[in-house]
Amino acid sequence: MIYDLIIIGGGPAAISAAIFAARKQLKTLLLTREFGGQLMEGYKIENYLGYWAISGVELVQKFVEHLKRFDKKASQGDFDLEIKEGETVLSIRLKQNEGDERESKNFDAQSNKENYQGKAIIIATGKSERKLEIPGAKEFEGKGISYCATCDAPIFRDKIVAVIGAGDAGQDTVWQLTKYASKIYLLNRYDELRGDDKELRERLKKDKKVEILNEVEIIEISGEKFVNGLVYRSFRTKEERKINVNGIFVEIGSTPASMFLEGLLRCNDKGEIIINHDSCVTSVPGIFAAGDVTDALGKQIIIAAGMGAKAALGAYNYLKNQ
Amino acid sequence: MVKVYSTPTCPYCHTLKAFLKEKGVEFQDIDVSQDEKALNEMIDKSGQMGVPVSDIDGQIVIGFDREKICQLLKIEC
Numbered sequence: 001m002i003y004d005l006i007i008i009g010g011g012p013a014a015i016s017a018a019i020f021a022a023r024k025q026l027k028t029l030l031l032t033r034e035f036g037g038q039l040m041e042g043y044k045i046e047n048y049l050g051y052w053a054i055s056g057v058e059l060v061q062k063f064v065e066h067l068k069r070f071d072k073k074a075s076q077g078d079f080d081l082e083i084k085e086g087e088t089v090l091s092i093r094l095k096q097n098e099g100d101e102r103e104s105k106n107f108d109a110q111s112n113k114e115n116y117q118g119k120a121i122i123i124a125t126g127k128s129e130r131k132l133e134i135p136g137a138k139e140f141e142g143k144g145i146s147y148c149a150t151c152d153a154p155i156f157r158d159k160i161v162a163v164i165g166a167g168d169a170g171q172d173t174v175w176q177l178t179k180y181a182s183k184i185y186l187l188n189r190y191d192e193l194r195g196d197d198k199e200l201r202e203r204l205k206k207d208k209k210v211e212i213l214n215e216v217e218i219i220e221i222s223g224e225k226f227v228n229g230l231v232y233r234s235f236r237t238k239e240e241r242k243i244n245v246n247g248i249f250v251e252i253g254s255t256p257a258s259m260f261l262e263g264l265l266r267c268n269d270k271g272e273i274i275i276n277h278d279s280c281v282t283s284v285p286g287i288f289a290a291g292d293v294t295d296a297l298g299k300q301i302i303i304a305a306g307m308g309a310k311a312a313l314g315a316y317n318y319l320k321n322q
Numbered sequence: 323m324v325k326v327y328s329t330p331t332c333p334y335c336h337t338l339k340a341f342l343k344e345k346g347v348e349f350q351d352i353d354v355s356q357d358e359k360a361l362n363e364m365i366d367k368s369g370q371m372g373v374p375v376s377d378i379d380g381q382i383v384i385g386f387d388r389e390k391i392c393q394l395l396k397i398e399c
Contacts, residue, residue, distance in 0.1 A: 034386070040333035057333045086388050086399050142372045142384065151332035152372050154355030180355075226371060247371070 002117045003029045005315050006109050008089045009124030011037035012301045013291025015063045016308030017122050017315075022070035022079040024316045029118065030067075031087040031111055036060035037126045038254065038292070039301055041150050043176060048301050056150075059301070087111040090260055092121060094284070107286065119322065120315040123261070123273065123282075123289040124308060127254035127299070132164065136221030144227025145248045149173040153249075158182045161247035162230055164218050168195040170251040174204055177249065185243060186212045187232055221248060256293045268295050279314035280307060288314050324349035324395075325377040327364040335374040338386040345397055349376075 007017050010032030021028040039045075042056030051059065070079045088111060095106045095117065109116045129147050131137065137145065146152040153176045161181045163173050166188035177184050186204070191214055193201045204210050213232065219240070220231040227248055233240045256271045266274045266283035272295040273282055280288045290311040291304035324342070326349050328335035342349050354361040354373060368375045368382050376383040378394040392399040 034337060034388075036333065036337070040337070043331070055331075057336050060333075142370045144371050146372055148332070148334075148372070151329060151334060151374075154329040154331065155361060155371055155373065157355070157358075225369070 002106060002119060003027050004118065004319055005029070005120045005122065005312075006031065006107070006116055006118035007122045007124060008032070008092075008109065009037070009122075009126060009291070009293075010035040010085075011039055011124060011126045011291060011304060012063060013124035013126070013293075013304040013308035013311070014122070015067045016305040017124060017290055017312040018067055018081060018083070018308075019070055020309045020312035021122075021315065022081040024312065025080065026312075026316060026319065027080045028082070029116060030081065030083045031089055031109065031116070032085055033088045034085060035064050038129075041148055042301075043150050043172060045301065087113055089125075092123075092261060092264060092287070094264075105286065119286070120319055121287045122280075122308075122311045122315060123258075123265075123287065123293060124291045124304075124311070125257040125260075126292045126304075128257050129250075130253045130255050132218070132221075132250050132252065134219055134221065136223065136227075140221055140223055140227045140248075143225065144223060144246060145221065145250065147250050149176045149249050149251075152247075153177050153180055156181050156247045159246040160244060161185070161249060162187060162218075162243070162245045163249045163251065165251040165253070166190070166193055166195075166212070167251065167253070168197065171195055171197065171200055171204060173249050173251050174210060175200060178207055178209055181247070182209065184210050185245065186210060187216050187218055188212060188214045189217060189235075191215055218248075254292075258293055265289070270295075278310075279317070280311035281314055281318070286318060288318075323377075323379060325352055326350070327352050327354050327360065327368075327375040327377075328373050329353065329355045332373050334386045338374050338376070338391075341386070341388070341391075345395070347395060347397070 004026040005021050005028045007030045018030045039056045046053050070081045091110045093108045106117050107121050157180045160183045162185040164187050215235040216232045218232050222229045229244045231242045273289040275294045288311040290307035292299045352360045
């Protein structure tokens with residue numbers, strides 16, 4: 001079976017692309033490991049239309065409910081969309097057609113389970129969190145080191161914790177932890193706190209539980225069975241200091257999930273897929289990309305959703321002209 | 323017997339529990355943010371300070387590992 005369009009991803013860009021493709025009556029397949037992506041960990045979202053404040057989990061639930069109305073079975077054949085969860089796409093290849101030159105080209109999408117064929121592809125795999133790469137970071141992941149504050153903050157009740165990374169996400173993590181932890185160190189690379197939320201910054205500065213360490217970097221994590229401390233170095237004095245902590249929450253940004261493409265598409269030096277911002281087409285005709293995995297400015301839910309729609313229309317126009 | 327150790331805010335715990343419900347699997351939901359004894363039990367069993375953790379008839383699964391959970395429950399994914 002050959003699909004018109006295969007969409008890879010489960011965040012707002014992929015979901016929106018699938019809805020638009022289904023409504024254009026394209027024979028569409030959506031492949032995702034799970035729904036939500038990074039949006040799942042959003043503690044409180046205040047900049048998506050229609051909701052004054054909503055958690056990431058709730059917004060994902062609403063997106064998925066909406067999406068599933070377009071499922072082939074659920075719509076009793078009104079739409080031709082298949083949704084497959086638990087699928088990780090490992091590679092995409094251009095399928096060479098021998099012989100008839102007029103025959104349009106197809107793409108192979110190989111997942112952990114099966115091989116699928118599509119006439120067009122939309123990549124909406126988003127970003128994944130950047131991991132710490134210092135001694136102890138790998139060893140103690142899940143053993144005191146957490147990359148998900150909304151998951152694990154409540155586990156560190158009355159414990160001493162550190163937050164690595166003092167951008168918006170790091171500051172938000174500190175704020176979540178103030179409800180549980182007895183003491184929170186915030187390790188900041190810069191000489192003062194940056195970010196969009198001035199009110200939150202001021203609140204953190206005044207909070208007696210919070211100690212902000214400016215112009216420092218973490219260099220080592222120690223422990224036995226679980227984390228018991230970390231060493232940081234001051235950029236200014238070069239001095240190293242060890243502090244005792246039970247938990248470490250990491251918020252040092254994210255990297256685009258474009259590794260599986262293995263050089264198939266042109267990317268910028270950050271690893272973001274370079275697209276045409278009108279049609280969302282990539283350097284390979286027939287492959288489109290949308291959302292945080294691309295070089296678009298603004299990694300936001302609403303932007304990703306808009307781009308998903310654009311990519312679906314781009315793919316629709318491409319298929320029409322084939 | 324299936325136990326799920328979770329916190330109320332944890333997104334992957336929600337997904338995991340919704341998945342088990344969808345598959346008709348009965349489970350005991352344990353909120354470790356409210357129950358220190360259960361939290362210590364979870365840490366002892368799993369060696370993890372992170373949720374979700376599932377205990378499927380004594381076998382421990384860390385995170386929402388869909389395939390492993392299906393395998394242990396002998397259900398289709």
